[in-house]
Amino acid sequence: MFNFSYYTPTEVLFGKGTENETGRMVRKYQGTKVLIHYGSGSVVRSGLLDRIKASLDQEGIGHVELGGVVPNPHLELVYEGIELCRKEKVDFLLAVGGGSVIDSSKAIAYGLADPDRDVWELFEHTRKANGCLPVASVLTIAAAGSEMSNSCVITRASDNNKRAYDDDLSRPKFAIMNPELTVTLPDYQTQSGCVDIMMHTMERYFTQGGNMEITDTIAEGLLRTVMKNARILHADPANYEARAEVMWSSSLAHNGLTGCGNDGGDFSSHMLEHEMGGMFDVTHGAGLAAIWPSWARYVYRDDLDRFVRYARNVMGVTDEGTDEEIALKGIEAMEAFYHSIDMPVNMSELGIHPTPEQVEEMAERCALATGGSQGSAKVLHKEDMLKIYQMAL
Numbered sequence: 001m002f003n004f005s006y007y008t009p010t011e012v013l014f015g016k017g018t019e020n021e022t023g024r025m026v027r028k029y030q031g032t033k034v035l036i037h038y039g040s041g042s043v044v045r046s047g048l049l050d051r052i053k054a055s056l057d058q059e060g061i062g063h064v065e066l067g068g069v070v071p072n073p074h075l076e077l078v079y080e081g082i083e084l085c086r087k088e089k090v091d092f093l094l095a096v097g098g099g100s101v102i103d104s105s106k107a108i109a110y111g112l113a114d115p116d117r118d119v120w121e122l123f124e125h126t127r128k129a130n131g132c133l134p135v136a137s138v139l140t141i142a143a144a145g146s147e148m149s150n151s152c153v154i155t156r157a158s159d160n161n162k163r164a165y166d167d168d169l170s171r172p173k174f175a176i177m178n179p180e181l182t183v184t185l186p187d188y189q190t191q192s193g194c195v196d197i198m199m200h201t202m203e204r205y206f207t208q209g210g211n212m213e214i215t216d217t218i219a220e221g222l223l224r225t226v227m228k229n230a231r232i233l234h235a236d237p238a239n240y241e242a243r244a245e246v247m248w249s250s251s252l253a254h255n256g257l258t259g260c261g262n263d264g265g266d267f268s269s270h271m272l273e274h275e276m277g278g279m280f281d282v283t284h285g286a287g288l289a290a291i292w293p294s295w296a297r298y299v300y301r302d303d304l305d306r307f308v309r310y311a312r313n314v315m316g317v318t319d320e321g322t323d324e325e326i327a328l329k330g331i332e333a334m335e336a337f338y339h340s341i342d343m344p345v346n347m348s349e350l351g352i353h354p355t356p357e358q359v360e361e362m363a364e365r366c367a368l369a370t371g372g373s374q375g376s377a378k379v380l381h382k383e384d385m386l387k388i389y390q391m392a393l
């Protein structure tokens with residue numbers, strides 16, 4: 001077990017009707033003028049936006065709004081948000097939506113805290129943030145875990161560059177999670193979300209060291225729970241209990257809990273997927289499903305004990321055989337699970353067909369974004385990344 005820091009300052013309000021507490025929570029965290037940030041309209045159509053505004057009005061808290069965040073959120077809208085917030089003297093960022101809206105809000109919040117410098121420098125990793133205005137969310141999709149995480153992922157659309165910046169400064173003040181709000185999601189988004197949730201824990205599970213029994217047991221329980229409830233929601237999207245299980249799992253999977261004591265995690269699948277998302281604008285979770293099996297087949301021999309444990313404890317493999325055989329059965333079972341919820345297991349099933357030049361470019365960019373290498377289960381360099389992309393075609 002390694003030493004660790006576990007920092008989760010986000011207050012969680014969970015359950016039916018909690019969105020009506022938004023005004024009270026903003027007041028509690030001393031917001032006086034709020035930017036309500038949202039996406040392409042689901043929160044308008046559902047009436048949620050009006051309820052949030054009413055809740056803020058009730059507390060006498062001023063607000064302006066900015067919609068238009070797209071999945072794989074754009075830097076260009078972040079700049080627009082910074083300008084608007086400066087003009088309107090906004091002091092609190094309220095994201096009403098999913099990971100994309102929360103990340104766009106975090107990026108605006110970084111930009112406002114240091115208005116004389118280009119916020120994109122953070123994503124290029126040429127400097128660190130000095131500050132970040134308070135951010136909070138009313139979550140409408142269980143997936144990215146951004147509602148409690150220290151991550152922020154932004155795409156510069158002008159050159160399809162998708163980059164992450166991690167910093168505890170952006171950890172949200174509060175997260176309002178009403179599972180009922182996720183009922184309107186298309187099944188593809190629900191299932192992509194479930195894949196992403198699982199991946200946040202799997203990235204922390206497939207490591208070379210520092211594993212704690214308690215952390216592993218929580219991780220395995222979380223993975224089994226999400227798989228079970230993803231299947232339930234595939235057949236019965238209105239099932240509240242399943243929505244709730246998945247929603248709470250989304251936060252626990254990415255707030256650091258399932259990484260306590262380990263070596264920081266692997267995160268190669270995420271870095272490989274970010275290039276697919278940048279170049280082809282794919283849904284993040286579906287992109288992860290399309291790359292993970294190839295990553296797993298490429299690295300499993302280097303982390304065999306973990307893959308065997310995963311096959312046994314998560315995927316329920318009971319067969320006899322060599323460790324390699326058991327590990328491979330675990331990977332196959334994962335692919336079967338993805339198929340059972342209509343998720344892809346390669347890029348072709350995902351609907352993208354990169355040319356050899358594009359594959360090369362993704363590997364090049366991934367190596368650049370990771371500073372040359374990435375991974376714990378197996379450390380990957382550009383040549384390894386290239387091979388995994390080729391396997392995943």
Ligand code: NZQ
Nearest residue numbers: 039040041042071072098099100140143146149151184185
């Ligand atoms: O824009 P609207 O109209 O709201 O539609 C959204 C969007 O099209 C829709 N949606 C959300 N809630 C809905 C709904 N539709 C109907 N009913 C609802 N209740 O779902 C679509 C996807 O939304 P998005 O916010 O993009 O989903 P998600 O939460 O999966 O976020 C994905 C983004 O988060 C990043 C990803 O890379 C991607 O850019 N990530 C952020 C992380 C973080 N900050 O910690 C970690 C993750 O690994 C991930 O990289």
Ligand code: ZN
Nearest residue numbers: 144196270284
């Ligand atoms: Zn993710």
